[in-house]
Amino acid sequence: MSVEAAELTNRKSAPDIGFGEELTGAEALLRCLILEQVEYVFGYPGGAVLPIYDSLYSSYLKHILTRHEQGAIHAADGYARATGKPGVVIATSGPGATNLVTGIATAQMDSIPLVCITGNVAQNLIGTDAFQEANITGITLPITKHNYMVRDIRDLPRIVKEAFYIATTGRPGPVLIDIPKDVSNAKAPFYYPDKVEVRGYEPTRVPTDEEVQKFLGAIHTAKKPVILAGGGVIASGADSELLAFAEKTRIPVINTFMGLGGFPGVHELALNMPGMHGSYAANQALLNADCVIGIGARFDDRITMGRTKEFAPNAKIVHIDIDPAELGKNVATMVAVAGDVKSTLIKSLPLAQECDTTDWLAQIKSWQQAHPYQYKKTDGELKPQEVIEMLYETTNGEAIVTTDVGQHQMWVAQYYKFKRTRSLVSSGGLGTMGFGFPAAIGAQLAHPDRTVISVVGDGGFQMTNQELAILKQYNIPVKVVIINNRCLGMVRQWQELFYDNRYSQIDLSCSPDFVKLAEAYGVKGMRAATPEEAQAVWKEALAHDGPVVIDFQVTAEENVYPMVAAGNTLDQMVMGDE
Amino acid sequence: MERHTIAVLVNDEPGVLTRVANLFGQRGFNIDSITVGASEEKGLSRMIITTGGDEQHLDQLIKQLSKLIDVISVTHLSKDPMVTRELALIKVNAAPSQLVELNGIVEPFRASIVDIGPSSLIIQVTGDSEKIDALLVLLEPYGVRELTRTGSIAMARSIVPAAAAV
Numbered sequence: 217m218s219v220e221a222a223e224l225t226n227r228k229s230a231p232d233i234g235f236g237e238e239l240t241g242a243e244a245l246l247r248c249l250i251l252e253q254v255e256y257v258f259g260y261p262g263g264a265v266l267p268i269y270d271s272l273y274s275s276y277l278k279h280i281l282t283r284h285e286q287g288a289i290h291a292a293d294g295y296a297r298a299t300g301k302p303g304v305v306i307a308t309s310g311p312g313a314t315n316l317v318t319g320i321a322t323a324q325m326d327s328i329p330l331v332c333i334t335g336n337v338a339q340n341l342i343g344t345d346a347f348q349e350a351n352i353t354g355i356t357l358p359i360t361k362h363n364y365m366v367r368d369i370r371d372l373p374r375i376v377k378e379a380f381y382i383a384t385t386g387r388p389g390p391v392l393i394d395i396p397k398d399v400s401n402a403k404a405p406f407y408y409p410d411k412v413e414v415r416g417y418e419p420t421r422v423p424t425d426e427e428v429q430k431f432l433g434a435i436h437t438a439k440k441p442v443i444l445a446g447g448g449v450i451a452s453g454a455d456s457e458l459l460a461f462a463e464k465t466r467i468p469v470i471n472t473f474m475g476l477g478g479f480p481g482v483h484e485l486a487l488n489m490p491g492m493h494g495s496y497a498a499n500q501a502l503l504n505a506d507c508v509i510g511i512g513a514r515f516d517d518r519i520t521m522g523r524t525k526e527f528a529p530n531a532k533i534v535h536i537d538i539d540p541a542e543l544g545k546n547v548a549t550m551v552a553v554a555g556d557v558k559s560t561l562i563k564s565l566p567l568a569q570e571c572d573t574t575d576w577l578a579q580i581k582s583w584q585q586a587h588p589y590q591y592k593k594t595d596g597e598l599k600p601q602e603v604i605e606m607l608y609e610t611t612n613g614e615a616i617v618t619t620d621v622g623q624h625q626m627w628v629a630q631y632y633k634f635k636r637t638r639s640l641v642s643s644g645g646l647g648t649m650g651f652g653f654p655a656a657i658g659a660q661l662a663h664p665d666r667t668v669i670s671v672v673g674d675g676g677f678q679m680t681n682q683e684l685a686i687l688k689q690y691n692i693p694v695k696v697v698i699i700n701n702r703c704l705g706m707v708r709q710w711q712e713l714f715y716d717n718r719y720s721q722i723d724l725s726c727s728p729d730f731v732k733l734a735e736a737y738g739v740k741g742m743r744a745a746t747p748e749e750a751q752a753v754w755k756e757a758l759a760h761d762g763p764v765v766i767d768f769q770v771t772a773e774e775n776v777y778p779m780v781a782a783g784n785t786l787d788q789m790v791m792g793d794e
Numbered sequence: 795m796e797r798h799t800i801a802v803l804v805n806d807e808p809g810v811l812t813r814v815a816n817l818f819g820q821r822g823f824n825i826d827s828i829t830v831g832a833s834e835e836k837g838l839s840r841m842i843i844t845t846g847g848d849e850q851h852l853d854q855l856i857k858q859l860s861k862l863i864d865v866i867s868v869t870h871l872s873k874d875p876m877v878t879r880e881l882a883l884i885k886v887n888a889a890p891s892q893l894v895e896l897n898g899i900v901e902p903f904r905a906s907i908v909d910i911g912p913s914s915l916i917i918q919v920t921g922d923s924e925k926i927d928a929l930l931v932l933l934e935p936y937g938v939r940e941l942t943r944t945g946s947i948a949m950a951r952s953i954v955p956a957a958a959a960v
Contacts (some may be wrong), residue, residue, distance in 0.1 A: 357813060358820050362863040365809075382863060415805075416866035541857035543849065 234440055237406050240367045241400040245333065246275045246789070248376035254304050256280060256295060256661055258288040262308025263348060264335030266596030267400035269306075269473065279445035280661070283682040285312050287654040291320025293328050294655030297641045298616055298662045300384050300453065302329040309335045313394070314355065318648060320390045325645025326474060327451055329378050329388035332360075338398040339367065349698070353394050361389030362381040369402040374409055381412040382487040386419025387539040388451055418734055420613040421538070423555040428563050434534045434551045438507035438567055440576045441467045444519075447474030447514015447644070448537060455479065455637040458698035459667065460513065461561050466573045468580055470498045472513050473629055474644040481613065481633030486579065488589075489521035494778050496587035499778075499786040502528045504579075510535040512557040515546040516645070525549075526785045539761050587791065589630045591774070598750055600624060600699045600770040604631040607669055607697065616641060616659045617666040620652040620676030623705035626776045650679030656694045667758070674700040676722050684737035687763035695757050696765040697775050698730055709775045712776050719757050734765035745769040795846040797826065798943030799872040799948045800856065802841040803833060805864040813862055814841060823847065823855050827880075838866060842947050870949050875955065879949040881910075882926045884917045885938035896936070903929045914939055922946070 235246055244270060247757055249257065258280045272279055282288040285307045292615040294304030303323075313334040323330045337346045353363045362382050364375045370482035381392040403610040423431070435441050449458050455478050462469050462485050469479045470487040479486055490498040496762070502508065504723050505523075508531045514521075515535075520527040524547050535543055543552035553560055590602045604627045607615070613633045618641040619625040623641055634640050641659050643651040677698055687694055704722040712717050734741030740760055744750040750768060757764040777792025803811045811830055818825050826844040829920065833840040852870070859868045888896055890910060896917075900907060905919035919929055923946060930938065 353809065354812070357809075357816050414863060416803075539861070541854065541861055543857075545854055545857075792952055 221516060225259060233408075236402050236405050239406040240267060240271070241366070241372055241395065241402050241404075242271040242619045244372050244404070244406050245376065245395065245400070246271050246277060247406060248373055248408060249277060249304060250275075252380045253425070254302075256292075257306055257660075258282060258292045258295075259306030259659065260285050260288055260308070260312060261515055262312045262335065264309035264323060264337060264397050264401070265306060265312075265333075267397065268333070268581070275621050280657070280686065281565065282654065283685050284680065285315035286319055286650065287657075287680050287683040287686070289316045289330070289332065290322070290648075290651050291661075291683070291686075292330055292619060293319060293323050293651075293711075294658030295391050295662045296323070296328050296643050296658070297326075297655070298638050298659035300329075300451070300638065301662075302331050302380060303658060304331050304335045307335070308348065310350045310353070311623060313350055313352040317355060318646075318650075320356055322643045322646045322648045322651060323390040324359045324361065326447060327388050327642065329383040330390035331376075331383050331391060332392040334392060334394045335400065335459060336365070336396045338393050339396045340398070343462075344363060344395065344764035345591060352694045353392065354525070355393050356546050359380035359390070360392050361387075362392070363392040364567065365394040366396070366399050369399050369404045372399065373407060377409050377412050378414055382414065382417070384707070387566065388419075388728060405463075407613070413791065420559075421555045424431060424560040424565060427534075427553050427555070428567065429561070430551050431553050431560070432535070432564055432567055432569075433465070434625045435465070435507055435509055436571065438456070439573070440505045441465075441507040441509060441571055441573065442487070442501045442505045443467050443469045443501075443509045443511055444472065444511025444515075445469050445475045445478050445511045446472040447478075448557045449478035450512075450637050452556050453556040453637070454512070454513065454540065454561055457558055457561035457565065458485075459674055460565055464565065464568050465782045466577065468501065468569055468573070468577060470494075472519060474631060474779075475513060477634035477637050477639040480635050482635065485577075487584075489629050490786070492521065492715055492782070493630070493776050494519075494792070495584070495589060495630070496778055497583040499780070499789060500583045501580055501787055502531075505531040507531055508533050509575070510536060510537070511561075514542050519548075520546060521780055521782065523783075523785045527625075543738070587778075591777075592659060593747075594771070596746055598744065598746055598768060598770045600625050600701065600768075600774055601631055602747055603697065603699060603750060603768050603770065604628055604671070606750060607671070608632045610754065610758060611667055611669070615639065615669050616656075618642060618652045618656040618659060618668070618670045620649050620672045621647040621706075622649070622673050622676065623701075623709065623774070623776050624671050624673050624699040627699070649676035651676070653677055653694075653696060654680050656696070657683060657692055660692050668693075669695045669697055670695045671699060673705060674698055674702060674727055674730075677730075680725075681733065684739055684765070688738040691752060691762060693762050696734075698765065698767050700727075700730065700767050700769050701774070702727070702769075703772055705772075706771070706776070712775070712782070713779075730767040740764045743769065744765040796848060797844060797846050798870065798871070799842065799844050799876065799878065799946060800859075801871050801948065802843060802859055803842060803866040803868075804839050805866065806832075806837050806839040807864060810839070811841070813864060814843075814859065817858055817862065818845075821858055823851070828933050829945045829947050831947075840944070842871075844946050866919060869950070870951055872922050874949040876948050877951060878922045878946045879920055880895070880922050880923055880926055880944055880946050881918070882941065882943040884919065884930065884938060885914050885940035886917060886933050887913060887939055888915050889913060891909040892936075900929075900940045905929060
């Protein structure tokens with residue numbers, strides 16, 4: 217075991233927290249994190265956070281030293297998505313802080329609770345273009361739920377308390393705390409507030425009886441209702457309530473990409489994903505529904521295709537969302553309920569009645585049977601969809617799967633039937649390449665006993681593959697599945713379909729030997745290029761007690777189907793390989 | 795395009811104006827005018843923002859503003875009767891000999907001449923935007939050398955006529 221790993225595992229008991237004790241800002245910060253029951257901190261030291269890292273040296277907190285700040289924040293994000301608890305990341309000022317930006321925007325788009333701690337130069341240097349100075353609160357202003365600069369050590373505990381509260385309540389999101397070095401070094405008696413008061417911030421709202429009646433009234437008369445369940449179901453922990461609601465009302469459930477896992481993918485009422493690469497049945501259901509019940513879903517343009525007037529043309533829209541600004545933002549609603557999804561469903565369940573959906577469900581089943589997700593197998597060639605199916609079948613839909621963005625991400629959404637909530641960890645809104653692999657590290661640390669698979673493309677993996685060092689250093693048994701088509705697959709697909717096969721700058725054939733790359737980091741590497749090899753290699757990988765990188769060399773020309781081209785409507789689906 | 799006036803009560807802290815202004819830019823809303831100053835409560839400032847757009851646009855703007863942690867409340871003032879005022883200083887090309895003539899223009903507007911120079915003078919006027927616009931039309935022939943306007947401040951009327959309150 218390495219020195220760092222030993223340090224990580226030896227710190228098992230939290231010290232007593234003495235209030236009133238004179239502490240530096242850095243010490244106070246770490247005390248706050250412990251009081252917030254933070255388990256892991258991901259980060260990278262530097263000049264402006266040296267006081268914090270010095271305090272960390274003797275702290276109970278477990279710190280994961282990534283090889284890049286982007287790796288740290290995606291790992292913190294993966295931890296947060298897999299647990300619902302806030303992820304915590306520390307970076308130094310200037311470039312350290314700006315390296316967090318992609319990760320912060322990723323979390324903001326998907327409503328993920330993060331607390332990002334950045335150092336800054338001492339206050340007397342702020343505004344002088346000092347070494348490693350960056351206005352990180354200004355830079356992150358549009359991509360955080362809120363951010364702070366701590367100007368006085370006496371404000372530090374209150375700000376940390378508020379940051380965790382804001383990040384995790386209401387619609388979750390990232391909160392950044394920028395701490396100048398002089399504040400980290402200053403001393404003050406340590407006190408931690410018992411409660412938080414953020415005036416004007418009303419994060420939780422339980423709908424009134426009248427609102428619930430209105431909501432149920434709108435759906436009880438529907439003959440062709442469909443639930444569009446989004447990431448809000450997962451964020452509010454409402455998966456079991458949604459299951460009970462759908463089963464009681466007999467309303468089929470379409471899971472948005474961010475909602476996958478929030479409803480069992482193999483349930484008889486499950487319709488999988490809608491939109492650009494959604495299932496035929498899901499899109500037909502939306503086109504023909506007389507009532508669409510959006511639950512924690514924001515009707516984004518990968519579902520409506522930006523053609524909001526033609527979206528679900530025959531349906532009245534009912535929308536529940538904790539964020540009032542989402543109600544009526546993208547689509548006009550008949551009934552809008554501003555409230556927490558879980559509270560709303562709990563309040564609705566006793567009053568909900570079974571809808572007369574027998575004919576509707578039969579119609580949906582016929583669509584599912586006529587047009588399932590499918591692809592053509594070719595002798596001797598490994599198809600990417602085949603790999604994802606294999607992952608699903610061998611893990612029985614129980615694994616945590618993280619992805620990057622692109623074709624492999626859509627194939628995971630289509631072919632891996634997630635059974636449990638918080639099992640798909642993927643950048644939905646921002647579509648961040650390089651996210652999937654470090655996110656898997658956070659997810660695995662959060663769930664050491666579950667199988668964590670990081671499905672990545674050969675493009676995205678090369679954006680953050682330096683974090684292989686973390687797998688070795690802390691012996692994190694993530695299984696990295698590279699869907700290697702030697703090109704930027706989704707870009708290639710669009711260039712084929714919409715740019716007359718002009719394949720501009722997608723060639724990744726000059727990539728490293730991924731097996732050797734893994735081995736260079738001390739991680740087991742394997743390769744498969746045929747279905748038979750894939751089965752054998754994957755069996756060995758699952759049995760291996762430690763991290764593995766598997767280079768699945770798949771056919772390059774495979775496209776993601778069905779597809780609705782950007783600018784078209786859901787009735788203009790291209791079915792592809794049928 | 796319909797014009798709206800909204801009052802935003804915010805924490806009086808550094809960067810709050812940037813947050814509000816950034817939100818307008820990020821979400822594609824336009825600011826016609828924005829004024830910021832102290833409110834009746836220490837530690838809080840009130841911004842008065844005038845903007846254009848339809849009802850859906852305004853609804854989204856108010857909801858997005860309400861999401862900002864430093865925003866305490868958002869009030870749509872122009873949906874009910876309100877009092878608005880703007881202050882303008884207008885520097886006009888004019889010789890002292892034209893003073894009487896200009897006083898004749900300025901007085902009906904309850905504006906005043908607050909500075910006189912050899913070739914220009916400064917007129918101060920308060921009122922709603924339309925009143926200031928009207929005075930500017932009259933002063934235009936003299937040549938407006940410099941103009942500075944504060945943007946509107948506004949407040950809901952204490953008594954709302956029954957018809958308007960419906």
